Amino acid sequence: MKLLASGVFALATLMASSALAQAQAPANYGPAIPGVCVYYGAQTLAQSTVGQSVSTRMNALSQEVAGELAPYAQSIETEITALQQGRASIPPAELQSRSQAVEQRIREAQQLEQTRQNELRYTLDVQRRAIATAVDPIIVAVYQERGCGLLLDRESVYLMNPAMDITPTVIERLNVALPSLSFNRLQVPVDQQQAQ
Template structure:
């Protein structure tokens, strides 16, 4: 049934996204790095999000919310599937005027709308919680930028290789773990009307 496929896909996407966010890319083969370039620093926001304790609490919280949504939607799918089977097996005699089929179609549309709404809420919640981590990390990154005398801060996702001594990510993670050991418990956030367009 389409709803099951969408629900399973949404949960798999969230779970896979969370899992991939926790797994850093494979390390490149050992390189002989050149000297540290004074004033150039490297930082990986993705690694910070994946490896910080706050980032892991975000991932765990989103998995919990996705499972709650799946539990909420499962009865709709089960009911719709049971009714569809009854209509198929009963043939014309089970629904002579087509009213049961129309009612089933209306319930299916309602369930799909609810599923879409919950999916949007999950994405919005993840964005809000990620922003909380980013807001907590921002002053830490600024302080490291000053301490290391950086003149240029590069996102490591745009750097193929670099001297690890220029990377401030692990220090940022350690400081973020102290400043924000975990996100406060959070629930699914309703999406404001102005963002629903």
């Protein structure tokens, strides 16, 4: 859930900064430099239909994980409250046994949450790679069509003449080539689990 929240925040920040940049655009951009093009991958992820479908599905998967974890948290909280309220009346051996059981359930819940977070990260990474695989040949084609000799990342460019931006064309073509992705939460492969 932390990952998704930060991803949603980053997307919202991106959209807000994009809107702010458009509002503060100069009156005269200057000439488009022949052979120099700019591409903005984050905009492609945010505005393409496939990027939006991945975002929507990741939100749904995150909600599923939250729903799966909620009963664990609720039962642990209930047991902790019962132990705190009954501290004076529960025999010490039983109090210790129940406390240890709660600690074990907390560790198990934390481990499950970590596993699910890793699965969500891995699932998102797989979808981003699928988008990259689809978008790379489109970028190359537009680069060649526009006669680009240099392709800059939009994140490295403060201001530019919009005529140099190939992103809208790439998004249009990606929307046709890969309108959406359908997927479920993926388990992290064992070899990658060990690396984490």
